[in-house]
Each structure stands twice: as structure tokens, then as C-alpha cells.
Amino acid sequence: MRKVLIITYYWPPSGGSGVQRWLKFAKYLPQYGWQPVIYTPENPDFAIEDQSLLQDVSPDTEVLKTKIWEPYEIYKALTGNKGKKVNVAYAAGGKKGGAIHKLALALRGNLLIPDPRCFWINPSVKYLSEYLKSNPVDAIISTGPPHSMHIIALKLHRKTGLPWIADFRDPWTNIDFYKELNLSWLADKLHHRREQQVISEADCVVSVTPTWCSEFEAKGPKKIALVHNGYDEADVAGQDVAVDEEFSLVHIGSVNAARNPKVLWKALSELLPENKELASKIKIKLVGNIEAVVFENIEKYQLGDYVEKVGYLSHKDAVAFQQKAQMLLLLINNTPNANGILTGKLYEYMASGRPTLAIGPSGSDIAKVLNQTGSGTIVDFDDVDGMKKMLLDLFSKYQNGELTSSASGYEQYSRRAQCGVMAGLLDDITK
Template sequence: MSQPPRKRVLIVTYYWPPSGGVAVQRWLKFVKYLRDFGWEPIVYTPENPESFYDDHSLLKDFPSNIEVIKRPIWEPYNIYKWITGRKGKKLGLGFADESGKKGLATRLTIWLRGNLLIPDPRIFWVRPSVKFLRRYLKQNPVDAIVTTGPPHSMHLIGLELKRKCNLAWLADFRDPWTNIDFYHELMLTKPANWYHHRLEQRVVKNADGLLVVSQQMKREFDNLGGKNILVLTNGFDSDDIPYSETLPDNGFSICYVGTMNSARNPIVLWQALSRMCSTNKEFAQKLKIVMAGQIDISVTNTIKSLNLERNFEYLGLLPHDKAMELQKSSKVLLLVANNTPNAKGIITGKLFEYLAVGKRILAIGPSDGDLAEIIRETGAGDVVGYDDVDNAIQTLTRYFNLFEQGELDPEPKGIEKYSRKALTGRLAEILNQITNE
């Protein structure tokens, strides 16, 4: 008996391999598994995006014969680089320079970005994309459109295609829009702030369905009038977990993989580690702080100021497969939620890979947030508040004692629902729902 033909879904995403980073992986993994649930994905993405780094290890996840449409994009980043003296360099947006401060030129470009490039610098890709995709869709019909942001200008493409082509549209919010942690840093005028909120409301109210990554985000978009809101967290792909023997680290290694800006600098942890090293020689000898990814200068300055430099190793940017091996070999995996007003709704995507490799997780963030709920539910680790140094010391002391006894690794429970394949099944369900209404 022949299988029914797959429905077709057009996915509009700024981030796509060979660009690296967690923003790429969410929809790369959905695309990897959508065919298993009766959907044929077509990807629309920029030909020449501004990418902080490339990760060719992600290319292995491409399903065979997936259609990927790439179109040129113009972005004002060359102007930004010229103004700030960074011509020829990759951007690390939101990061301070080596002095730990944002200079006048950087502050000027942030003001211009927030007030003139609304909702973000990719706005210039919206009109040509809508024009191209309207022609494409006439010849290559699809059953649904998905847009994923940030950058939230991708949603404006979906908004126009919804209006002009009357197709089912699913808007995916990997991060909030006006409630994102750096929104207050954009130095917005009242008209610009109003326009950001107006565009956000238009997207939320016109999309046939919304995807968000946390319960807190769901409540926020409920208040904005969204419908068919599904919490679809990030997850882990079993294919990414190293199964071969990874040489374990002999020291008491605390590992962080990912981006750490100044708002994510876990000062409470560095203070706790510094005090423990000053009172426990054995702990000081065995402690290793290993970090990989994009780390703000404020983080390394704090580590140095608390005399932890000799325990610290920075590995720079790692391809995804190497990052997985590092996590597998470490003793404690560090997670940090940005210390910002929206912290309760932040669930960093790295959490799910941490769960899959089966190592003890130490999270810094609100004890009543969505991140803490998942860690308690799975029994994978502990959450320490941003200012609770005593709790951090108690937790780390317990971890170190378990490490000495060879009993540090937890046994996480109920993590199967966070597998990328299971999450794609839930995605297919909402796509079926919005296309059958």
C-alpha cells in the first residue's frame, strides 16, 4: 500500500549551515525528522548571512534531496564595522571590547539599529523575499509556511505571505521580541518602541499558530492575543551523543559551552569557587574551569580578579561534534540564565544536550523559573540563585564529595520527550492542525 504524499512546508530561517551555533540547530533538526511525520520541508535562507562562525560538522544532518533556496541578502554590517573600526572582522554583537566598555561608535550604531532598523538589520531582506517567494509559491505550492526568529524580520516575511497568499502560517519564537533581554539596551525612542510592539502584535495576532520555547513565553504571548500557542522546547539529538569511549577528565572539571555575555556572567559561581580554593588546597588543585564558545571580556576579567586564572582554560569556538565530546568528558556542566527581568522564561538550548550526555548540571538562575522546573523534573542537577554564594558553596562541596567517591553522575529521568525526533512529532501535529482548520 503506497504512502500518501507528504504535505509541503516552507521554512524561512536566517540561520542555516554552514553557519554554526544553537540558533541553527533547532530548525536543522526539525528538517532532519519532518519527513518521518508526513511533511516535506523546503528551506528558504540567505545566501550570504552575517555568520559569527561556521560549523561544517552540522552538514551531516542534511536529509537527502532537501530543497534549500538561498537568496542574496544586504545587511548594514559593513557600515557598522567601518564606524566601529572592525572592518574585516566577524561580529560578536552585544559584546564589549577589551576595555570592558562599549565605545561611542558602538553606542551610536546600537541607537541606529534600535530606532531605524526595525525590528532588526535584516529588514532589507523582507521585501525582495516576499516578491521572490510569491512567484515561487505560484509554481511550487506549499501547505504551510514557518518563520523562525530572531531575527524577527523573518516573521514579517510570513506576515506578508499570509496576507497575499492566504496560507497557513506558523511563527516560531526561539527568543522573545520586545521582552528579549537586550531590548532595554537599544536606546529606543518612544515612536520606535511603539513600532516594535505594533509589529510584534501584528505577527502574534495574524499567525495561525505560535511556537515558543518556555511556559513563561507562552503566558506572554497569550497576553498579546496569540492563538494555538505550543510550547516546543529545544532538545537533543541522540545521533549527536558520543557513544565511543570519551577520555574522562581526571580533575574536577566544570564545563561551559556556548555564548556568555556580560548579563550571563555567573559572578556568584566565581565567588564561591574562589572562596573554596582559598580554604581547601585539594579542591584548588583539582578544580578545572573549562569554557568553549563566545565569552565576553567581563567574564574572563572576573575570573582573573578572583584568582581563578590558573584553574581556567578557554578553548575558543568548537565545532558541534567536538563540543559534545567535551561535555561528555567533563564532570559538571554549567548553565547560566541571563540575569535580566525575563530570566524566569529562559531555557537555554544547551540544557537538553547536557541532559543527554548524563552529567551533573549546575544552573545559575531563578529557582522558580522554567529552567529550574526541568532540572528538578529530570533530577539532573541543581539551581543556584544569582546572589546565593552560600548555596553555591554548599552545592559545589556536595558535588566535589560525590566526585571523590566516584558517584557524581546523575541518572536523569523522563528526558525522552526532549529528543529532537519526539519534538518534531509534536511540530507535525500543530502543522496538521493549522492546515486542517
Template sequence: MNKKKVLIITYYWPPAGGPGVQRWLKFVKYLPEFNVEPIVFIPENPNYPLIDNSLKSEVSDDITIIKYPIKEPYRVAGILSKKSSQTMSKGVISEEKKQSFIEKFMLFIRGNFFIPDARISWVKPSANVLLEIIEKEKIDTLITTGPPHSVHLIGLRLKEKRGLRWLADFRDPWTSIGYHKQLRITKNAERKHKKLENCVLNSADQLLVTSNNTKSEFRKITNRPIEVITNGYDDEPVIDFEKDKKFTIAHIGSLLSKRNPMNLWKALSELVKENHEFAKDLQIRFVGVVGENILESLRDLNLSDYFDDIGYVSHNQSIMYQKKSQLLLLIEIDSEETKSIIPGKLFEYMVSGRPIISIGPKDTDVEKIIKETNTGNHFYYDDYESLKSIILEHYKAFKNDELETYPIGLQKYHRKSLTHSLSKLL
């Protein structure tokens, strides 16, 4: 039986690092097992904020990869301020009161002149090239994945020109994403963003989202079919590691300025003061980009001597740090907009064998998944005593060499199981 050819358009692809690359890298890995031949279209010369060359090994030589040049405005922005352009491209936006004039100016330009995002110049030329490829390869199904949501505009053009079946995948929401409000968007620009979002949501044949909250949000805009396919975990190479001797509480990935759980830092500060053994064993480890205000909070609470700032590492190394640690932190901004966000690392956390301490808003998909799988505890930003109590409980288990998790129902979040769900839609 001939395999069904599917064109997948994505901005993020190895050697891109960070969470944005994982979803479709894994789908592409497993789709051939379900009689689907993926053809992947990516930028030839992207300006990826994070690089992880180890991910290249996960791309099979049998997969057709088509590359096309892109003009990256962040390279030009670097002339004004290299530091600001680099941090913005990583999604790091300073607190408003700490923003320089240059950063404010760059945010205004980004939000009002690059709609929906800084990769908009890739849309028209890519669509023109892909029309020929679609004809040549006899492709009748198209998938676009965002952010950047400008990738969906390529899908929109191809849909209009060729009438393909189009699946639009949203790893994150569009206009309701947390940082959207920080881009100093004018009312006119906001209308343009909303119009494009509405057009994509009502033109695609099938919408894919990563959370039930996003599905509920989009359902207010469109009647198109919406399927929830979360991110997940994959089988990882066997890593030689030894668990930390210290009581390590680790956060893996970017911990940006608004993700600053003061209740957690205060609880740890109190435990340090009250318990000499706890103070001797505590280690707070950050693996990834950390906002300066978070480091300031730790200094203010006399926790500076306890934190270990590793910085960005490869995906394989991040898995190692997860397994080495005693507790894993999952922190989300306390806002209505972040209820639909399920960080990709949650699923890797769940199979690490280490208890999760999650802090975020109420009624999130994250809270439901953690409870359903018995992999940790979710707390709100106004929780204090219960958070402190759980940390102490985990510490006592650590001292008795009994700190384990007993997860249930994880198999449905395996990348192969999720790809099977995707294949049914194709």
C-alpha cells in the same frame, strides 16, 4: 500518500554555528518521517557570526533548499569598526560604561533604523520571490522562525497575499528579549517594534514558542493558539573521549557580560583557599565567547590559574567537551526578561551524564525542567552557602569516582519526539 509540502523560512542554516541553527535543522531532519516535505528558504550570502561546517552533513540531499541574496548591514558596519560589528553580530554588547562612541553609535543605528532587526532588507524581495515558488509548488502551509524577527515579516506579507496557513515560531521573545533595552531605542522606535510584534502575533494562525513563560507573555497580546515545543537533544555520533582527570567545571557556549555569577566565583575562590586538594584538582573551562568582565572577576578572585579558555568550537567538539567535564554550568542573566529563556544546550547537558549547576532568576522554565528531570541543581544569584555546599558534595563524589546523574523522563525532549508534536500541528 503524498507528503504535505511546508515552506520553512529561516535565516540560520548550516554552515551557521551557534544555537540558532539547531532547532529547525533538527525539525527538517525528522519531518519527512511524519509525512511532511519541508522546503527550506534561506539567505544565499549571509553574514553568520559563527561558522560550523560540520553541521552541513546533517542536511539530507533529499531536502529542497532555496537560497536568495541578502544585504547584510554588518558588512558595512565593519568599515566603521570591524571589532564592534563582529561582536554585535554575535550578540555581545559591552557594558554601557565601557562602550566606545562608535559602539554606542552603532547600537543606536541598529535599534532605531533597522526595525525589527538588521535583516529587514531581506523581507520585501524574499516575499516577492516566494509568491512564485508557493504557486509553483502548490504550498498551503508556511513556517517562519525568529530571531531575526524580520523573517516573520516575510510570513506576514505572504499571509496577506496568499492566505496561507502560517505558523510563526519564536525561539526567543521579541520586544522583551534581554538585549532589547541595550539598543538605545527611542520611544518612537519602541512603538514601531511593539506594533510589528502585535501584528505578527495576531496575524499568524498558530504560534510556536520554546517556553511556558513566553507563552504566558504572548497570551497578554494575542488570543491566537500558542503551542510550547521546547528545544531538545538528538542522537550524537559516538565520540572517543576520556573524562578529565581534573575536577572540570565547564560552560559551553557564549558567556556574555551580564551573565557573571559572582556567588559562583566566590564559592570557588573560598573552596580553593580552604581545601588544598580541591585547589589542586580544580579547572574552570570556557568553551565559547566569554565577556571580558567575567575574566576580570576570576582574576580579581585569584582564579586565573584555574581557567581554561577554549574559545568557539564546532558542535561535535562542544559535545565532547560536555562529556569530558565533571560539572556543567548553565548561566542566565538575573532579570525578569530572561525567565522565558531555555538555552538549547540545556537539553544536551541533560543527556551528557554530567550534573548541571544552573544559576539564574527564580521561577524559570529552566529550574522546572532541571528539577523534573533530576539532572542537576538550580541556584539564584543570592545563593551562596547552598551553592558552595553542592559543589563540595560533587567534588567528593568525583574523588570517589561516583559522580553521575540519574535522569528521568528525558525521551520527550528528543528531537524526533518534538518533531512528532510539530507534525500534529501541520
């Protein structure tokens, strides 16, 4: 069996979405003739932890770890959050703050290139170079963000000549918060230069949505490929749960300001006073970490009695929770790159057996997948009338016992199937 070195920041006990892709691919790669060797930090600063995910790591998987130094203690001291966990996406620009917060972001974007994990690059290259002398592998995969993982792989690729796949779970300079980093012209140039080096020198660049693949293709990679995220059959099988009696709309995952479903709050504020039956049955359940601005909107529209804050759940419990929902809410960031977002939870939603109501652009990649599989519907960010009509239609189906999912053809998005696509790319670059 051939071996592939996978360089990833996120690995159990990390929770959240960032860990899922390569945790699951590492699980299924051996079925395609590839044995993964994981390289990950020994002491990372995870915003979310989920100990249950350790059960998905095979005892046959070799996991290499070295210490990492991250400057988040400095960031937390500057912003008055000492001792608290930092949500890296929000610290990187997804959340507004005061002058100290903006200063911290400016320092992050201009000095820590490509990201705050940059201090791990050179020690990792040194460690892995020595490791590979006595433990050869056939290929390298780096997955980012954080994009420092790609720089480790770039330097290792240059030293060893090993075939290399750069896997982008999110864009680099096209990410929605990039302009909020307040970059100098020099820092912007360095980010673009580093990105271009990775894209042009990797044997294959992989991303997770058609739109993002097109954006990367314009930058001139040797090879570009789409490998979707997905759902793990093992996670959704064998869960025997009863569907909620109330008209429940459930969202799984973090909700920040960009993902705040204002159109839903507005529509409900207009519908509920005039529709007492709907008001007596509806319950919005938010599972995960929710920013304060979301609850400010909920209170603004006097919807507090209809919204339940569940908090963070383990991945296993979250899967069971979504299978209980009457409807699943899928929220897309209301940002310029919204068309290219294919959030990973979409695939688990499809496999849950419950219908999905998404909020986002009607011409987006998510809308196309929903239409292709018949797994749900989508309402645009600002379409209040459309949302009201959709809610009434869904509620009518709920009352008549007809609120079911008719999803089909989604099996292609299983983690096992998508891992087969990734393994095929490994086969191609190692011929």
C-alpha cells in the same frame, strides 16, 4: 507528502545555537509526513560557522537561497571592527561600549525595524511569491530572531492565504536587551505594532519556554503552543569517551556579561585558599566565545590557574567534550526575563550522562526541568554560601566516585519527539 516552507536566517554553515532548532526539525519532519523547503540567505553574515553541520542536511531537502544585504559593514566601520565578525546578540545590546557603539545601537533600534535583516524582506516576498506559483506548499513557518523572518511570512501569508506558524526562539519586545536599544517613542510603537501583527495574524504562535508562551498568550494570538528545543539522539549516541580525571566543570557556549557567573568566581575565591585538595583537582573549562569582562572577573579573583579557555568547537566536538566533564555548568542570563530562559544546551546536557550545575533563579523554567528530570541542581545568582556548599558537596561525591547523573524522563525532549509536536501543529492548521 505535504510540504512546508521554512523561512530561517540561520542554516548551515551557520554555527552556534540559532541554527540547531530548525536544522534538526527539518531532519525529522519527513517522518511525520512533512517535507521541508528551506528559504535562507545566500550570503549571510554569520558570527560563527560550523561546516560539520552541513552533514545534517538531507540531500532530499530543497534549500532556496537569495542574496541579502546587511548593514554590518557600516556598524563594524563605526565601531572600529572592520573585517571582524559581529556577534549579533551583543551588537543588539548585550555588550556595553563607547559613544560610537551606543550610536550604532540607537540607529539599529530606531531605523532598522525590526532588525538589520529588514532589507531582505521585500525581495524575499517577491521571490517566494513567484516561486510558490509553480511550487505550491501547504504551510509556512517563520522562525526568529531575526524577526524580519516573521515579516516575510506575514506578507506572504497575506498574499497567499497559506496557513502560517510563527516560531519565536526568543521574545521580541520582551527580550532582555530591548530597553537598551534606546528607542524613540515612535520606534517602540512600530516594534510593538509589527510584533502584534505577527502574533494576531499567524495561525499559531510557538515559543520555547512556558514563561514566554504565557507572555505571548497575553498578546492575543489565535493559538499558542510550547515546542521545546531538545537534543538529537544521533548526536549523543555512539560517543565513547572517558570522563575527566580532574574535577572538571565545563560550560559549552558563549558567555557574555549577563551570563558571567560571578557567584561561582566569588565562591571559588573563598574556597580554594582554605581547601588545598579542591584547589589541586578543580578545573573550569569554558568552551566557546567568551567576553573579556568574564576574564577580567577571573583575574580579579585570582582564578586564572583554575580556568581553561578552550575556544569554539564544532557541535560534534562540543558534544563529546561535555560527555567528558565531571560536571556541566549551565549559565543563565542575569536579566529581568531570567525565569523564562530555557537555553537549548540544557537538553544536550541532560542526554550527556553527566550532572548539571545551573546558575539562575530557583523558581525558573530551567529549575523546574532540572527538578522534573533529576538531571541537576541550581544555585541562585547571588547565593555565594549556597554555591560554596554545593561545590563542596559535589567535590565530595567526585572523591567517592559518586558524581553521576540520575536523569530520567528526558526522552520527551528529544528533537524527534519535539518535532512530532511541531508536526502536530502543522496538521492542525492545515485541516
